[in-house]
Amino acid sequence: MTARKPSRKPSRKPSRMTSNPIEAPPVQKPVTTEVSAPTAPAAPAAPAAPATPAAAAAPPAKRARAKRTAATPPRPGRGGAGKGVLPAVALDGGDRARLLAGEHHAPHDVLGAHPTGGGVEFRVLRPFARSVTVLADGVRAELHEDGDGFFAGVLPLSEIPAYRLAVAYEDNETEVDDPYRFLPALGELDLHLIGEGRHEELWTALGAQPMEHQGVTGTRFTVWAPNARGVRVAGDFNYWDGKGLPMRSLGSTGVWELFVPAIGEGALYKFDICRPDGSHTMRADPMARRTEVPPATASVVTASHHQWQDADWMAHRGDRPVHEAPFSAYEVHLPSWRPGLTYRQLAAQLPAYVRDLGFTHVELMPVSEHPFGGSWGYQVTGFYAPTSRMGGPDDFRYLVDALHQAGIGVIVDWVPAHFPRDDWALAEFDGRPLYEHSDPSRAAHPDWGTLEFDYGRKEVRNFLVSNATYWCEEFHIDGLRVDAVASMLYLDYSREDGQWSANEHGGRENLDAVAFLQEMNATVYRRNPGVVTIAEESTAWDGVTRPTDQGGLGFGLKWNMGWMHDSLVYIGKEPVHRKYHHNEMTFSMVYAYSENYVLPISHDEVVHGKQALVSKMPGDWWQQRANHRAYLGFMWAHPGKQLLFMGQEFAQGAEWSEGHGPDWWLVDSSYEASDDHRGVRTLVGDLNAVYGAVPALWQRDTVPEGFAWVDGNASEDNVFSFLRYDADGSPLLAISHFSPAVRQDYRVGVPEGFESWVEVINTDAARYGGSDVRNEEPLKPEAVTMHGRQESVLLTLPPLATVYFRPA
The missing domain is CATH 2.60.40.10 (Immunoglobulins)
Structure with a gap:
């Protein structure tokens, strides 16, 4: 994470009143009604005494x-x-x-x-x-x-x-309704659920809600600030001076409310909060559903008018459990995929690109509002607002809708682990620790200079659980990839002895965070059939993807950080040294079925000096590309779902930068080496096509019956051969050869009962930029025992390549 500079606050009121719907709108036609005598009984000459x-x-x-x-x-x-x-x-x-x-x-x-x-x-x-x-x-x-x-x-x-x-x-003069003639616009049930920390649609109760109340159109403002001595609404409609719009406290819930007539969509606002010490702070709305474009920090009154066109997608997205379905995700940082494009412009390009490459899903790096672009969205200030850098909330809905209509699921990164310290956002929101833990040692995140949520406070837990459902229900999101789960689970995460305190049982587990994650997962799955939650969890925590009713955290999938780390260590070695690291590629099968895994080659692996994927490979440019292609072939055949970060699909050599995004010029036909990069992109498309068409590659990802080694010990040859099986027992044979030599007449044991085996993917094919060493004719099994099997085939192994075979 990168430190952020505080953003500016909105300007205060000018010295002279100008046009404004609350304080000083344009001059209106004078009211001509004559003052008439009151119809009520005549008043006494002096004010009545209180005892009347x-x-x-x-x-x-x-x-x-x-x-x-x-x-x-x-x-x-x-x-x-x-x-x-x-x-x-x-x-x-x-x-x-x-x-x-x-x-x-x-x-x-x-x-x-x-x-x-x-x-x-x-x-x-x-x-x-x-x-x-x-x-x-x-x-x-x-x-x-x-x-x-x-x-x-x-x-x-x-x-x-x-x-x-x-x-x-x-x-000038204006005619307005009096905000103080209205009853509360928030119901008793809402207040009860907020007080219980069980309001699963919190965004409908808190924040700024345009509405008609008692026959008058306006906006209901509500905010949770239990430590405040008072709260006022300030905005561009009163020159950021909230003195004339104090809010009322609704009982013991800590909720403040005010219905303001004539305020509608597009109005800018904040809450002027009087802290316990009497000082004031101007805060953006934690529940704002739209914000100003950073670095401006005001919240914006908004309502959705999008008409969804994805009914068929929504009806069928849950037909198969995600761990038994094809799942191949393209990870995207929206602001830099095509820099400068709006959500609607992205909708005209991104769905077609992803569909042509055959990915089943896109995974979007955080889209929640964040003040510093260099944080890539991982330091969130507007948990309920899509970033306004590319348009409004309905524009983002339009993009999701377009992806669904193209048959592509949408996963978004969600960041409930921490939040930044900006003094206009959540930090000490009402003058005291509120969203963060009251214990400073528990509140401060040691790695990122941010604050950790207080998962033990029911209102904070409600804020986050409701936020998870909000993205799924208001934006039709198909899944949440939850960031930095490990930092939430452990009290001693990145802390030394003496910097943390044990839980009530003497352990280092954050029991509040465990309960929160279980509640979040259970709620999301109950309310949104077909949605998946994915944990970025880098430790050996037991039961991340086990159901909550069995004591697990309840996630649908988990990033396999161990596979990612080990396989990148192996592929980064010179081929002559790989035999000494053979177990780096096989160890993942020891624990492959302990969780439901995603194999991630994410943004984290191609930044900050780690190099792009192709640049991690040894050798000259041809060998680097060949290693890159062979590695992708191994990845697509390995048990688990796939995730590949943008730019790696065409072997971009430079690290990713959020400032300019992928180097698209590499695949422009005017570039002399574009065929090298377009060949890799063609391979990714073909891998996805075969993957989607062959259930053996995804149907039994999470059970041992879906995988069998043919030979996992051929370290001298730098070869890994294994079988994948679908639910009917139909196999696919995958062989990865991580040596630059061509191996003729290489014998491999195969299952009995098949007349021949046909090559369906060869990463060394000329169309991918390879040397085109192929097995063009079907392979006929022979009654020669090999690798513990009664039949075997002789084949040619291309250099630095992965090859798939299916029974004819």
């Missing part, structure tokens, strides 16, 4: 609001009020101070309209306004100014009317 029947009959909270406070008389205003408007009861000094300081838990108890002695009391907080007028049926009444942006008055009405506010500024 009307005040006494009000609920206790209302009576408290009606109480006069002699010590806090109304502050003088700059002008008079409308006809028939009486002065309101002086606002309690504590309420006034808390509202102005942004630390009021219940602003709706003070602001808005409330029955009081002698009528209905209206109180409005509109900083910078010259006047506020109440507009109701037949009534236009200007409120008294009470200083500090407060406007108040009592209208002699028998009940609270449906009303709006006309707010005048220095050079």
